[in-house]
Amino acid sequence: MHIERLTLQQFRNYTSQEISFHPRLNVLTGENAQGKTNVLEAVYYLAVGKSHRTNKDADLIQHGQTAAKLQAVVRTGAREQRLVLQLRGSNKTARINGVAQSKMTDFIGRLQVVLFAPEDLSLVKGAPSLRRRFIDIELGQSQPAYLYHLSQYTRTLQQRNALLKQFTHGSGDTDYLSVFDLPLAEHGAQVWLRRQHFLLRLAELVGETYATLSSSRERLTLNYECSLPGMDFFKNSLSLPALSESFQNVLSQKYSFDCRQGHTSIGPHRDDLLFFLDGQDVQGYASQGQQRTIALALRLAEIDLLQEETGEYPVLLLDDVLSELDNLRQQNLVLAMSEKVQTILTTASPIQLPKAMTQQARLFEIRSGIIHEEG
Ligand SMILES: Nc1ncnc2c1ncn2[C@@H]1O[C@H](COP(=O)(O)OP(=O)(O)OP(=O)(O)O)[C@@H](O)[C@H]1O
Numbered sequence: 417m418h419i420e421r422l423t424l425q426q427f428r429n430y431t432s433q434e435i436s437f438h439p440r441l442n443v444l445t446g447e448n449a450q451g452k453t454n455v456l457e458a459v460y461y462l463a464v465g466k467s468h469r470t471n472k473d474a475d476l477i478q479h480g481q482t483a484a485k486l487q488a489v490v491r492t493g494a495r496e497q498r499l500v501l502q503l504r505g506s507n508k509t510a511r512i513n514g515v516a517q518s519k520m521t522d523f524i525g526r527l528q529v530v531l532f533a534p535e536d537l538s539l540v541k542g543a544p545s546l547r548r549r550f551i552d553i554e555l556g557q558s559q560p561a562y563l564y565h566l567s568q569y570t571r572t573l574q575q576r577n578a579l580l581k582q583f584t585h586g587s588g589d590t591d592y593l594s595v596f597d598l599p600l601a602e603h604g605a606q607v608w609l610r611r612q613h614f615l616l617r618l619a620e621l622v623g624e625t626y627a628t629l630s631s632s633r634e635r636l637t638l639n640y641e642c643s644l645p646g647m648d649f650f651k652n653s654l655s656l657p658a659l660s661e662s663f664q665n666v667l668s669q670k671y672s673f674d675c676r677q678g679h680t681s682i683g684p685h686r687d688d689l690l691f692f693l694d695g696q697d698v699q700g701y702a703s704q705g706q707q708r709t710i711a712l713a714l715r716l717a718e719i720d721l722l723q724e725e726t727g728e729y730p731v732l733l734l735d736d737v738l739s740e741l742d743n744l745r746q747q748n749l750v751l752a753m754s755e756k757v758q759t760i761l762t763t764a765s766p767i768q769l770p771k772a773m774t775q776q777a778r779l780f781e782i783r784s785g786i787i788h789e790e791g
């Protein structure tokens with residue numbers, strides 16, 4: 417799918433602006449604070465129904481105004497959809513092809529996007545919880561059943577942990593603990609198996625994407641550090657009942673340890689996703705550019721996964737990714753993506769487009785919330 421036209425009204429620093437995008441590559445250049453990210457934010461908002469950088473919709477309305485309006489014409493093959501979102505205070509109204517939508521959930525996902533933002537670097541460098549969150553969001557998008565098991569698991573875990581906390585304070589009855597073992601093990605096994613299936617495919621795609629970006633200079637591999645003892649996640653394939661039973665056994669073996677700790681020491685909530693470059697753990701080893709390439713490869717792999725699931729490529733939004741990539745990586749990125757997806761990228765410093773791309777791209781320059789089409 418691709419966006420043909422985007423209209424911003426009283427959105428952030430845009431008073432009234434229309435942009436016609438190229439179906440392939442779109443480059444937004446401009447100095448800092450001119451409104452480059454605001455354009456990507458608008459596209460993201462139309463796709464996801466919320467901003468990627470604020471939870472307060474009021475922030476999006478232009479200072480001094482009371483309402484903002486976003487519109488996009490989205491083409492998927494022969495089908496055209498007109499999406500409109502209007503914000504008034506904290507009120508939000510959505511329309512598709514002129515028809516008002518009573519539920520935002522019917523609106524969200526009409527336009528599909530994958531966004532790479534500078535904050536994505538923390539996927540590589542940050543805490544394990546950020547990587548689990550990435551997995552949960554990606555899997556949840558395509559598998560409602562995953563979200564169901566994850567939420568049941570999390571709820572049971574919270575109850576078990578609340579009880580364990582009482583034990584550390586010297587009260588409570590261990591008999592009550594066993595009540596949680598079965599539901600925790602059953603939902604936990606579902607979470608693990610679904611993660612296993614997803615991550616095997618993701619690892620393959622990320623490895624390929626990384627090779628393309630780096631011209632195969634380094635090899636990226638993934639590993640999943642599973643807290644269940646003896647479980648080599650990418651090698652063992654356990655059945656659901658076997659996995660659940662094994663988890664249940666470990667839970668009961670760990671009673672006294674968990675009681676002392678005051679929380680549950682084993683389960684999908686304790687796992688991590690690890691990255692290796694030529695066999696070396698990237699934490700504390702990889703360069704800035706390498707870390708950025710890894711984070712980027714993760715997002716790009718997401719594009720292929722979405723395409724495999726829905727049959728359509730999403731629109732790719734790249735916010736300020738180029739600055740730490742060398743020229744070769746920049747060119748590899750632009751070439752690899754623009755072949756298949758519509759890409760909208762922002763950059764503060766001018767970029768050199770590969771020759772093959774000059775006919776496939778549109779350049780824009782942004783100055784103080786006004787967009788000028790170049791060339
Ligand atoms: N609600 C709003 N009303 C008016 N202007 C706003 C609003 N919210 C943000 N801005 C302005 O938008 C500008 C920031 O835009 P944006 O984040 O898109 O910049 P950018 O071009 O991506 O810059 P950088 O290169 O630094 O990332 C700031 O000048 C900010 O003051």
Ligand SMILES: [Mg+2]
Pocket residue numbers: 452453454735736
């Ligand atoms: Mg920006």
